[in-house]
């Protein structure tokens with residue numbers, strides 16, 4: 510017999526998490542649990558404010574309708590809201606034993622401000638050293654200096670940078686000017702340096718610094734195409750859609766010789782552990798971008814290995830169904 514629950518949850522964020530110029534005080538979402546006999550599968554639906562086009566209420570309506578149809582014995586199509594399609598498809602994949610358990614719990618440490626904090630983390634990091642630094646929040650010159658400092662101090666470090674389209678071509682040039690040319694090849698890529706894709710392409714060509722697409726993947730005219738200077742695509746499944754769609758995007762990227770990086774949309778620990786499994790499965794060998802759990806004040810249901818944050822259990826969830 511099919512059984513299902515849908516829960517709503519809320520997790521307080523660390524003070525000072527700002528997304529697209531808005532402070533994110535709490536992270537809100539849904540969990541779905543599908544059961545069939547002894548088998549069960551969980552999925553997280555948490556549209557990210559400022560990034561997802563759907564609201565949590567939109568996603569909730571779609572999820573409840575889908576679950577009700579599923580309970581009646583139908584196999585409905587996934588909803589059009591990407592966060593809902595992603596969470597429901599994960600729950601179904603777990604239920605059908607189609608999402609492998611092996612996970613890539615390495616997460617490129619994320620640095621938004623203080624490079625000293627990152628040093629300590631990198632010192633303790635075993636194996637491949639990859640970190641992600643947000644740029645474009647401060648003066649481009651300061652960003653350039655931080656990047657130099659890190660690459661100089663940690664000789665086996667590769668950096669991923671993310672400008673979230675913050676720079677004009679001039680600012681991007683100012684940044685590049687400050688980065689020691691010998692270090693440029695150790696910038697694995699910079700995500701979306703400029704406001705337009707053409708400006709970002711020109712930046713890559715002029716500076717020899719590789720770029721990656723992130724925001725562009727959600728634009729209607731985007732295609733997975735190999736281009737000079739373009740190294741990677743950042744795939745955020747909560748913003749993409751069903752697991753099937755995520756697999757198609759990874760395959761399209763790989764076919765063009767692009768690195769596909771599975772990345773967080775600030776999911777709870779439950780969603781993040783599933784993303785770590787998806788990364789191990791679909792992008793083996795590429796470190797995923799999942800270092801966002803510590804932006805939250807708690808974990809949810811499933812723990813991220815070795816993370817010390819308290820873990821909220823079933824009783825902190827609000828059952829909707």
Ligand SMILES: O=C(O)CCC(=O)C1=CC=C[C@@H](O)[C@@H]1C(=O)O
Pocket residue numbers: 528560617619641671673723772773774775797798799800801
């Ligand atoms: O990609 C990563 O390593 C972590 C995730 C991450 O950086 C982001 C997740 C969600 C929203 C953004 O602020 C940010 C990004 O712009 O990529």
Ligand SMILES: [Mg+2]
Pocket residue numbers: 671673700723724743
């Ligand atoms: Mg990005």
